[in-house]
Amino acid sequence: MSGTRAEVDLFAAIDPDWPPLDDVREGWQALDEDGRARVRRRLAAVLAEIELDDEANEAAVRGFLSFLAQVEPIAIDVPLQALADAEGEDARLHERQLADEVFHALLFAHLAERHGGLAEPIGAAEDLLAEIRAPEDLAHRAVLLNLIAEAWFETLFEHAAEWGLAD
Numbered sequence: 001m002s003g004t005r006a007e008v009d010l011f012a013a014i015d016p017d018w019p020p021l022d023d024v025r026e027g028w029q030a031l032d033e034d035g036r037a038r039v040r041r042r043l044a045a046v047l048a049e050i051e052l053d054d055e056a057n058e059a060a061v062r063g064f065l066s067f068l069a070q071v072e073p074i075a076i077d078v079p080l081q082a083l084a085d086a087e088g089e090d091a092r093l094h095e096r097q098l099a100d101e102v103f104h105a106l107l108f109a110h111l112a113e114r115h116g117g118l119a120e121p122i123g124a125a126e127d128l129l130a131e132i133r134a135p136e137d138l139a140h141r142a143v144l145l146n147l148i149a150e151a152w153f154e155t156l157f158e159h160a161a162e163w164g165l166a167d
């Protein structure tokens with residue numbers, strides 16, 4: 001299977017015009033073949049296994065998964081930029097982190113497409129993501145990412161567990 005063919009397959013189920021996908025594509029392009037193979041394997045394994053509750057409110061599930069897919073790509077920015085200047089073991093660490101984040105973003109996007117399609121990105125969330133991306137200094141962006149986005153995600157997953165969506 002050629003890289004181009006695999007890439008088409010991986011992104012084929014996702015609306016190509018959905019704006020947050022641009023960051024995911026950029027992260028994907030920066031991965032080497034090992035990283036891409038890891039993303040493909042994990043995505044295929046999880047998508048084959050995961051089943052959401054049929055009884056759940058479909059509109060709420062669609063909104064929740066779309067929101068996760070919208071905000072997850074912010075985690076791609078830091079390892080992507082760090083990778084550009086890294087060598088040796090540091091480069092391998094950033095590459096692994098980048099592959100993880102590309103996998104997370106693709107997983108949420110695929111799940112949202114399965115559950116009614118990716119909803120329009122939420123403007124207020126885009127504004128907050130822009131604040132995280134704004135500092136020129138990478139370390140500053142990494143701090144904002146960890147303080148704001150990671151806390152944001154933990155809160156979301158706590159709610160998801162309470163709702164029976166993330167057991």
Ligand SMILES: [Fe+2]
Nearest residue numbers: 075100101104
């Ligand atoms: Fe992530």
